[in-house]
Amino acid sequence: MRQYFGRKLLVYGLTFFVAVTINWMVPRFMPGDPVSSMVARAGVSNPGAVETMRAYYTGLFGFDQPLWKQYANFWGALLQGDFGISIWVFPTPVSEVIMGAVPYTLGLMVPSVLLSWVVGNWAGALAARRRLLDNTVLPVGYVLTAMPYMWLAVLLAWGLGVVAGVFPVAGGYSFSLQPSLSWEFVADLLHHWVLPFLSLFLVALGGWAIGMRNMIIYELESDYSTYLSALGAPQRLIRRYAFRNAVLPQITGLALQLGVLVAGALVTEIVFSYPGLGSLILKAIQNQDFFLLQGTFMFIVLGVLIANFIIDIVYVVVDPRTRAGMAGAQA
């Protein structure tokens, strides 16, 4: 068991290291010079002043140091939770900008991923039991999974937002409000949350439902189910076993899908101008703010790795075979 988690941790550590390195490299080799663009934005025409400003920014961001030192500094700062200063909202620290966006992304992702997983599995399990339901769940599921994230999001925004006018189509809350803990603000927040949440929830729902349905049907036709039936065991017991065994691959599926789900969430945020990490990435690219870009990516990578690790632990807890395998089979 310890060995298993040790190995997992090593893999995750390695992934993290590689991710950090790539993350550090990419913005530095991206076209465009952020310092020039910042100086240009300041709109200073005096050449002397431009040079002073350039020197100031270069020194501030440490671009005058050799590459290896920049890389080492990057790690040092990272371990202290310091992602640098944002260029877009200069001089706010990147970590502060990210922390402002994280609650929105988490508030969108966690409920949509968990709820679509739970509801999808539940619908799939029901579909495996009833013909009538199967005839609805299956086609609806296929339509939902076949739909690109973007498309469903735009469709929802257009239908429920623009045409029906039930929900706002952009932003995390109304511009007329100041963030506070008042009922008015929380209600407004939820109101803005519905559409992006719904689009993420719906798109993931179909896949889970279809997967669960197929897994349960497979389990119900497996040898242990047939044996139990031959011994007259009630359907209730057989279904209970089948459900439990069918959920296990769905947990693995969740781990595998996590990256896709995160990407979907980021795109959805952009469609709905939702002030989460996805919108932050867009802003960072538009403003060539590579500290912000780096910080955001770092945060996402870390989040995905942590989530994967949690799923690993859950899997070991619920699937006895992994535990038995770790202890070593007896002959």
Add this chain to the structure above:
Amino acid sequence: MSLRVSELRVYYRTLKGDVKALDDVSFTMRDGEILGLAGESGCGKTTLGKSLIRLDGRMRHVGGTVELDGRELPIGDDRRMNAFRFHEVSLIPQYSMSAMNPTRKIGKMVGELLRSRGVALDRAELESRLELVELPRTVLDNYPIELSGGMKQRMVMVISTLLNPSLLIADEVTSALDVSTQKAVAKALIGFRDAGFVKSMIFVTHDLALTSHIADTVMVMYAGKLAEKAPSAAMVTAPRHPYTRLLINSLPEVGVRHADKKLSGIAGSPPSLLDPPAGCRFRARCPVAGDECAQEPPVAEVEPGHFVACWKA
């Protein structure tokens, strides 16, 4: 009489039509009898075994009756049949290696199965039976994956017989095992019968040599019909049906396991059960076939307890 099967017909529904896998089969079994059921692959052995306990979704009970201990088994009625399953008729399936839920500890699964059938688990009895088949009681705390093939086989054997059924169907329980394990399993099955855990047993195998060792009576099927049924000794020394003779003669030495290869050594192949030919179904391969064989041969008792379906027996 423990079991009486009369004119049993069970067909598989397929898109091409009915597969007549069990076509007018009649036989009886005494209390305490072990009946060896042999024949080439596809002759209907598994179908007969399943018919006595649970028809699968594609099987249809077309005709005939089954009587166990004087009571008729409602084999075509899944719901009513349930009362008999496990309690009166039980099964060691062909797929014993995968018959247990992989994600439940074996002991827990057995407890849940018994409770679902309204029986309380008698732990002491269960452990004494494990001892009988030389399984440590710790297997109850194991998952199936932690057991070897032979151990799983014996565990399923214990589970299936836990409620002391009147009839046990053991389908190809030795086919996946090596010779020494085969002997041990066969011995354990005889032990269960002798201990009274099961009253009578149908031991299905395509290995005629092994059958005659463990069974009191051997029944050979061909293409969904009974070919010959006789006491083991008579079956080996004085077979009467041309098919059985070919099977027996092709065994180099009784007890040596070459049956696999030799069974397919008879020239030709059995007829399609979708649309079987009229008359004797063995006619196309029979070395002594004559004109009368265009008529279907009835099952006749040529000697007490020795039944043959052949005009020339």
